[in-house]
Amino acid sequence: MPEPRSNGDVRIGVYVCYCGGNISDVVDCEQVAAALRTLPNVVVARTDMSMCSDAGQALIETDILEHGINRVVVGACAPSLHERTFRNTIARAGLDAGLNPYLYHHVGLREQVSWVHQGNPQKATEKAIRLMMAGIAKARMLEPLEPTVLDAEQHALVIGGGVAGLRAAWDIARRGIRVTLIEKSPFLGGHMAQLETTFPAGEDARAALGDLIDQVVAHPLVTVHTRAELTGVSGYVGNFQAQITQQSRGVSQGFTHFAEAAEVCPVEVPDEFDYGMTTRKAIYRAYPGAYPDLPAIDWAHCDACGKCLSVNGTGLDLENKPATFDLNVGAFVVATGFRPYEPRRGEYGYDEHPEVITLPQMIRLLALAGDGPDLLWNGRTVKNVALIHCVGSREIPGVHEPQPDGQVNDYCSRVCCTATLHLATELRERYPHLNIFDIHEDIRTYGRGHEDIYTEAAANRVGFLRFHGDERPDVLPAPDGDSSPLLVRVKDYLTWGEELDVPADLVVLATGILPSPVDDIISLLKISAGTDRFLLEVHPKLQPVETAVPGVVLAGTAQGPMNIQEASAAASAAAAKVAVLLGQGSVKLEPFVARVNHALCDGSGECVAVCAYEDAITLQTVSDNGQTAQKAVVTPANCVGCGVCVSACPNHAIDVQGWTLAQYDAMLDALAAPLPVLESAT
Amino acid sequence: MTLTREEAKQRTAILKQVRDQHQETVDRTRARLKDQQTVRRQICQQLRGGPKIVPEIAEATGLPAHEVLWHITAMKKYDLVVEVGQCGEYYQYAMAKETES
Amino acid sequence: MTVKNVHVDVLVVGGGIAGMQSALDLADQGYRVALVEKEPSIGGKMIMLSKVFPTLDCCSCITTPKMSAVAHHDNIELLTYCDVQAIGDRPGGGFVIDVVQKPRYVDIDTCTGCRQCEYVCPIDLPSQFDRELGAVRAIRVPFSTAVPQKAFLDIDNCILCGKCQQACPVEAIDFAQQPETFTVEAGAIILATGFELTPAGAKAEYGAGELLNVVDALVMERLLAPTGPYGHVLRPSDGKEPDSIAYVQCAGSRDKTLGVEYCSRVCCMYAIKQAMLLSGALPLADITIYYMDIRTFGKGHEQFYQNAKAMGIEFVKGKVARITEDEDKNPVVRVELIEDGSKVVERAHDLVVLSVGMLPGYNPKSLYGVPVADDGFAAIPAPNIRPSVTPKPGIFVTGAAAGPMDIVDSIVLAGAAAAEAAAYLEEVRTPSPQRAAIEEAVHA
Numbered sequence A: 001m002p003e004p005r006s007n008g009d010v011r012i013g014v015y016v017c018y019c020g021g022n023i024s025d026v027v028d029c030e031q032v033a034a035a036l037r038t039l040p041n042v043v044v045a046r047t048d049m050s051m052c053s054d055a056g057q058a059l060i061e062t063d064i065l066e067h068g069i070n071r072v073v074v075g076a077c078a079p080s081l082h083e084r085t086f087r088n089t090i091a092r093a094g095l096d097a098g099l100n101p102y103l104y105h106h107v108g109l110r111e112q113v114s115w116v117h118q119g120n121p122q123k124a125t126e127k128a129i130r131l132m133m134a135g136i137a138k139a140r141m142l143e144p145l146e147p148t149v150l151d152a153e154q155h156a157l158v159i160g161g162g163v164a165g166l167r168a169a170w171d172i173a174r175r176g177i178r179v180t181l182i183e184k185s186p187f188l189g190g191h192m193a194q195l196e197t198t199f200p201a202g203e204d205a206r207a208a209l210g211d212l213i214d215q216v217v218a219h220p221l222v223t224v225h226t227r228a229e230l231t232g233v234s235g236y237v238g239n240f241q242a243q244i245t246q247q248s249r250g251v252s253q254g255f256t257h258f259a260e261a262a263e264v265c266p267v268e269v270p271d272e273f274d275y276g277m278t279t280r281k282a283i284y285r286a287y288p289g290a291y292p293d294l295p296a297i298d299w300a301h302c303d304a305c306g307k308c309l310s311v312n313g314t315g316l317d318l319e320n321k322p323a324t325f326d327l328n329v330g331a332f333v334v335a336t337g338f339r340p341y342e343p344r345r346g347e348y349g350y351d352e353h354p355e356v357i358t359l360p361q362m363i364r365l366l367a368l369a370g371d372g373p374d375l376l377w378n379g380r381t382v383k384n385v386a387l388i389h390c391v392g393s394r395e396i397p398g399v400h401e402p403q404p405d406g407q408v409n410d411y412c413s414r415v416c417c418t419a420t421l422h423l424a425t426e427l428r429e430r431y432p433h434l435n436i437f438d439i440h441e442d443i444r445t446y447g448r449g450h451e452d453i454y455t456e457a458a459a460n461r462v463g464f465l466r467f468h469g470d471e472r473p474d475v476l477p478a479p480d481g482d483s484s485p486l487l488v489r490v491k492d493y494l495t496w497g498e499e500l501d502v503p504a505d506l507v508v509l510a511t512g513i514l515p516s517p518v519d520d521i522i523s524l525l526k527i528s529a530g531t532d533r534f535l536l537e538v539h540p541k542l543q544p545v546e547t548a549v550p551g552v553v554l555a556g557t558a559q560g561p562m563n564i565q566e567a568s569a570a571a572s573a574a575a576a577k578v579a580v581l582l583g584q585g586s587v588k589l590e591p592f593v594a595r596v597n598h599a600l601c602d603g604s605g606e607c608v609a610v611c612a613y614e615d616a617i618t619l620q621t622v623s624d625n626g627q628t629a630q631k632a633v634v635t636p637a638n639c640v641g642c643g644v645c646v647s648a649c650p651n652h653a654i655d656v657q658g659w660t661l662a663q664y665d666a667m668l669d670a671l672a673a674p675l676p677v678l679e680s681a682t
Numbered sequence B: 001m002t003l004t005r006e007e008a009k010q011r012t013a014i015l016k017q018v019r020d021q022h023q024e025t026v027d028r029t030r031a032r033l034k035d036q037q038t039v040r041r042q043i044c045q046q047l048r049g050g051p052k053i054v055p056e057i058a059e060a061t062g063l064p065a066h067e068v069l070w071h072i073t074a075m076k077k078y079d080l081v082v083e084v085g086q087c088g089e090y091y092q093y094a095m096a097k098e099t100e101s
Numbered sequence C: 001m002t003v004k005n006v007h008v009d010v011l012v013v014g015g016g017i018a019g020m021q022s023a024l025d026l027a028d029q030g031y032r033v034a035l036v037e038k039e040p041s042i043g044g045k046m047i048m049l050s051k052v053f054p055t056l057d058c059c060s061c062i063t064t065p066k067m068s069a070v071a072h073h074d075n076i077e078l079l080t081y082c083d084v085q086a087i088g089d090r091p092g093g094g095f096v097i098d099v100v101q102k103p104r105y106v107d108i109d110t111c112t113g114c115r116q117c118e119y120v121c122p123i124d125l126p127s128q129f130d131r132e133l134g135a136v137r138a139i140r141v142p143f144s145t146a147v148p149q150k151a152f153l154d155i156d157n158c159i160l161c162g163k164c165q166q167a168c169p170v171e172a173i174d175f176a177q178q179p180e181t182f183t184v185e186a187g188a189i190i191l192a193t194g195f196e197l198t199p200a201g202a203k204a205e206y207g208a209g210e211l212l213n214v215v216d217a218l219v220m221e222r223l224l225a226p227t228g229p230y231g232h233v234l235r236p237s238d239g240k241e242p243d244s245i246a247y248v249q250c251a252g253s254r255d256k257t258l259g260v261e262y263c264s265r266v267c268c269m270y271a272i273k274q275a276m277l278l279s280g281a282l283p284l285a286d287i288t289i290y291y292m293d294i295r296t297f298g299k300g301h302e303q304f305y306q307n308a309k310a311m312g313i314e315f316v317k318g319k320v321a322r323i324t325e326d327e328d329k330n331p332v333v334r335v336e337l338i339e340d341g342s343k344v345v346e347r348a349h350d351l352v353v354l355s356v357g358m359l360p361g362y363n364p365k366s367l368y369g370v371p372v373a374d375d376g377f378a379a380i381p382a383p384n385i386r387p388s389v390t391p392k393p394g395i396f397v398t399g400a401a402a403g404p405m406d407i408v409d410s411i412v413l414a415g416a417a418a419a420e421a422a423a424y425l426e427e428v429r430t431p432s433p434q435r436a437a438i439e440e441a442v443h444a
């Protein structure tokens, strides 16, 4: 590869992007280009409406081929968005010109200039020139780099066995890549198992889920571990070591006396499957037909009394022996799902009046209710039901009380509106005489087939009332003598903001969706959550299921509220990303890692002491000119390029490639230098 | 690019042949072009008198304002007209320098 | 030009954001993909937009790099300005597809996209890309960020004067070009044919498309776009900068009289987005949104809505019964104010934007054998668990062809369709005992 030998050979192409107005509305891009054109080594300085477009990229390609440009500086949006785009441009042109794609520097003129200095175009333009000058100064000192190519383990770990995790596992396996799925609870299926029929098509939830589970567990490339959690992670994309801890089930194949054992078990606890509306024993099964087809012992509640053993002990072991094992995997799919919002005590009378329940509870209540003509609750016939939307969702900062963690749930939970109306329709079908009141802020039946559910509910005598977000309804005890125990007081904007009292024998709170608590996963995988607490994607359009950590992708409601269809789609999309990453058997890592100059290194080990990453930098015996000495050695795959070692080294022996100290010095000098003189713009 | 006589002849022949095949649309488009030229002439005449806003041109020519706007937009796109400033709620347009002469 | 027969793993039909993403997700896995687009450039509707919710990224910053990636990908064969004519089953699985390359009258290999032809062409036509507000020439590069950056000639609006041929520096113009047919062999097909908008004349009550200052939201996208026709937000009747702009929501959706009973999903968000962009472009303008429900359900969308409220955009719950025009061509909106005693009032604005709906576009029934559901979008037998699988084995669907959806949802579903297609190919290659059962279950 012909590389420039001296500064004299450096030919820099500089490009200033308008970003479709995002930058040029504030920064005078033409003036920036004009100023930069005067700098040494700058051969061309151009502007374009959008540099990242094919036409914009073609400018760079042409300049490389025709003007012998051998360094490129683009001032545009954030590097996270398009640094790679332009590196690929150089690589493409470089095929002919022999140019290394790392001879590139990206300056963020949008996030760092135009978006933050809207009110001051002149100063913004000056700042843009300075940042570009610094970039050019760095570009003069850029050197060719090569990415690290490593073998990738063709094996993915899916965390979470709800519909999203199952769907992701199935797609990855069908693509020919090995999958291990771990589920924290003893049974697969997640929240979908707790539904009866699902919107939009009225499909039988557990039947559809059961079909999917059957496909997944039958697939030869899939291994499922229930009661298993991720407890340790090391390594890097393509080659992670995952430590998994699995609690025992307490029950093994061959155990056949579940009914009798449950009968004699003296421990009775609220059944989470029915959201605490029924109880179960310490030996239990989530629901009939749950996978695996074996009960489990609830270690939190089993007191090892041994009564179940007395029925027939074959296959029972009342001691929990957690086991840990390691897996070598290339990628993670995080599908840890959601939990329904649990209202505070007193919120709409929840936990104060027994007649106030949540939507998930109501779904279970209907599943448990017999075929009788009346809906019963607490032994009373329910005549009036009030459904209240947006409980724990769409809260307004400053208006609504923050959650215990200080957050305000200011997002829409997306599924509750349609789920509520789906429920209303079922109520109407089963209990024709019931009065149903739907109390909402907006009705968001947005999806395919959802509006029909709304129309049907409206046609079926569901009464709609509408409140304003800052004037939510109150649930109050009804005055003595009323036939219903509660009333919902709502300022109804469908009747001119009049205050109405709606009688209620049962109040159903359409509670929203919160992410499962996954602080452990977040810290193990070094991913992050957004302000809404859901796991964060890199960019909603460019990388909608990828996290900032290479090799970690998201599937389903762990990322945000979704219905089953959306969770399935996201999971399949995540599977596609895993296939892109692992399907070829190798991964490429960026070369921005530490590099030790062994001539300067005296093996002090200070770098090793400060490095936070395992095996990223170590002291090794190195032989140089027949002499052996202890020197620091970097393992590029483990190094994240944070640069802590650079600052710790007493001998200035370490640099981060692509961001060397000398390059920083040059940038600082350029920032402090006077601006190029220009004939003033008109 | 210079063509040989032969090539030039061949081109003309192909054009004629294609023109015959598309007689109907060619005629229609020709008529359209005529109208376009008439309107353009009127608009340019107005602009030669100095920068104007759309309603002024519309009033002076009797053309509907939205048509004037469309033609101005077209001419601006192909550098025949330039926008020179703002006058109240309207932008002012003028002939581009090179085309003025 | 030579068009060869193409052998690929997957044929993607439609080069909007959904089709491009499916193609990239497959090509990045090493599958060979052909992408066929009926227009001279890929990009779909998205490339016409200004900035996109919820992040307010400039639209071309998201779209154009994907367009470029599609064009340059080693595993993608890009077939623009092509129509699929016939499809047959390939013996042993897969499809044989007859494709016709429509004549561009420009040799695509020679053309450099210099646009000299465009500058000499005497014919100005209403630009479909700019929703007829701007002009294009009869020969042109479709739009500034088109991929491929190559000219094509709209022969139906050409006088065949030959000026372009004289101007072309590389002799790319070829009036003798004829349609050429070739075949594509593919193991699977992904339909990404997108959507259409509610037609301008759909609602007589809203002026039947006759009122100059009642425009649809895609017009407003063009007005707001940096590459837009006027370079400013001006109203089409006379070029006036509007002072008061109103949005009419659900104009073409949730409307029995139009036979469109569903919600189009994106209109609330795009209206709020445009309102925000307008308050940036025209800080003094009053902006009103007449709505029935605000459906900002997506990730980050509710917060977006609350920001818009805080910026002073007025949200009025009301049913717009009629739109007429006063003598200054100001649209007059007759609206029932639902939260104000259902009082009916008339309000004049400078410009009214109809938040038009997403209607089904291409119907894949006759050619692809994929039926459509009652709403006109592709039928999806198991929408919950397999949202991109059609009743026809080997044919998948993504993007707005599978029902109204925004860009994020289209991109995610595109990944899902790619995963389904990849799995389908692998299972055909190594049939598993499960496959028959799966097929049966899904296509029953």
Ligand SMILES: Cc1cc2nc3c(=O)[nH]c(=O)nc-3n(C[C@H](O)[C@H](O)[C@H](O)COP(=O)(O)OP(=O)(O)OC[C@H]3O[C@@H](n4cnc5c(N)ncnc54)[C@H](O)[C@@H]3O)c2cc1C
Pocket: A159, A160, A161, A162, A163, A164, A165, A182, A183, A184, A185, A188, A189, A190, A191, A192, A195, A197, A198, A199, A200, A228, A229, A230, A335, A336, A337, A338, A339, A340, A359, A360, A363, A415, A419, A422, A513, A516, A518, A521, A555, A556, A557, A558, A562, A563, A564, A565, A567, C384
């Ligand atoms: C009341 C209600 C009604 C609904 N009705 C419908 C409907 O009719 N139609 C519809 O389409 N959608 C409906 N939904 C939405 C639907 O339930 C969800 O879209 C779907 O269940 C999401 O699946 P998931 O896999 O993302 O999450 P989940 O179902 O929550 O699954 C996540 C799984 O991960 C496991 N897990 C969590 N943390 C860990 C960990 N650290 N390690 C290992 N495993 C872990 C959990 O135990 C769980 O099994 C409804 C939701 C609610 C609340």
Ligand SMILES: Cc1cc2nc3c(=O)[nH]c(=O)nc-3n(C[C@H](O)[C@H](O)[C@H](O)COP(=O)(O)OP(=O)(O)OC[C@H]3O[C@@H](n4cnc5c(N)ncnc54)[C@H](O)[C@@H]3O)c2cc1C
Pocket: C013, C014, C015, C016, C017, C018, C019, C036, C037, C038, C039, C042, C043, C044, C045, C046, C049, C051, C052, C053, C054, C082, C083, C084, C192, C193, C194, C195, C196, C197, C217, C218, C221, C266, C270, C273, C361, C362, C398, C399, C400, C401, C405, C406, C407, C408, C410
């Ligand atoms: C006014 C407006 C504003 C919007 N703003 C936003 C926004 O800010 N953010 C957001 O997320 N979403 C927005 N959307 C939605 C967004 O436009 C769509 O989500 C997106 O364009 C869907 O992409 P698609 O690829 O499915 O369809 P399309 O963009 O319609 O692409 C379909 C492609 O297929 C081609 N095609 C069709 N039929 C055939 C055929 N038979 N053969 C070959 N090719 C064919 C078409 O030519 C086209 O190129 C907006 C929509 C509108 C109307």
Ligand code: SF4
Pocket: A389, A390, A391, A393, A394, A411, A412, A413, A414, A415, A416, A417, A418, A442, A443, A444, A510, A512, C297
């Ligand atoms: S889906 Fe409906 S009920 Fe749920 S938060 Fe959104 S608006 Fe409220």
